[in-house]
Amino acid sequence: GAVVSQHPSWVICKSGTSVKIECRSLDFQATTMFWYRQFPKQSLMLMATSNEGSKATYEQGVEKDKFLINHASLTLSTLTVTSAHPEDSSFYICSLLQPMAITDTQYFGPGTRLTVL
Amino acid sequence: GQQLNQSPQSMFIQEGEDVSMNCTSSSIFNTWLWYKQDPGEGPVLLIALYKAGELTSNGRLTAQFGITRKDSFLNISASIPSDVGIYFCAGPTSGTYKYIFGTGTRLKVLA
Numbered sequence: 551g552a553v554v555s556q557h558p559s560w561v562i563c564k565s566g567t568s569v570k571i572e573c574r575s576l577d578f579q580a581t582t583m584f585w586y587r588q589f590p591k592q593s594l595m596l597m598a599t600s601n602e603g604s605k606a607t608y609e610q611g612v613e614k615d616k617f618l619i620n621h622a623s624l625t626l627s628t629l630t631v632t633s634a635h636p637e638d639s640s641f642y643i644c645s646l647l648q649p650m651a652i653t654d655t656q657y658f659g660p661g662t663r664l665t666v667l
Numbered sequence: 668g669q670q671l672n673q674s675p676q677s678m679f680i681q682e683g684e685d686v687s688m689n690c691t692s693s694s695i696f697n698t699w700l701w702y703k704q705d706p707g708e709g710p711v712l713l714i715a716l717y718k719a720g721e722l723t724s725n726g727r728l729t730a731q732f733g734i735t736r737k738d739s740f741l742n743i744s745a746s747i748p749s750d751v752g753i754y755f756c757a758g759p760t761s762g763t764y765k766y767i768f769g770t771g772t773r774l775k776v777l778a
Contacts, residue, residue: 553714556709582764594755595768596766605722643710647764655715656757658712659709
């Protein structure tokens with residue numbers, strides 16, 4: 551499957567600052583990427599769908615002005631958490647959609663752990 | 668909305684034992700995927716199922732797409748310590764490529 555990287559792998563920031571997380575497709579040009587959030591001992595929750603060259607679409611309850619997504623190229627999508635607060639502390643994981651023989655399949659990055667103090 | 672419930676929630680097993688877990692939904696899915704997540708890592712795809720009744724293996728793992736299309740099963744044979752982790756089922760919501768993830772089964776293997 552596709553190889554996906556994320557940077558940074560972990561980050562600690564002060565409350566009120568902004569943090570940018572990068573998601574890169576290393577071997578595949580991805581027109582569609584997804585951003586998930588996972589709280590401790592919980593499942594993955596989809597935050598938004600990132601489409602190359604167009605605006606991201608956000609899931610219900612996810613603030614688009616707080617979680618800025620940019621998918622400017624076929625190999626890079628970024629998620630910026632603006633004015634971060636402690637409740638934004640979570641594990642953020644991206645995935646990309648790769649066409650397969652039968653149906654497109656999502657492959658995931660290694661995740662970024664964000665801690666907001 | 669669509670939800671995926673996994674059972675059991677967690678399990679301790681002895682090394683060498685076989686493991687079974689399942690995933691159920693109140694609505695029909697056309698694709699079932701099983702992922703494994705190690706601590707601090709992203710999910711890794713184990714098996715993908717595309718047709719009702721399909722039985723697919725990947726090494727010691729075997730997964731089945733339920734006939735009703737509302738459930739799926741994952742079996743691990745002869746478990747080893749590195750099988751430790753959280754196993755998630757997932758499926759695309761109707762007409763989209765957006766995945767819903769199950770509640771997860773946390774597996775712990777005792778050597």
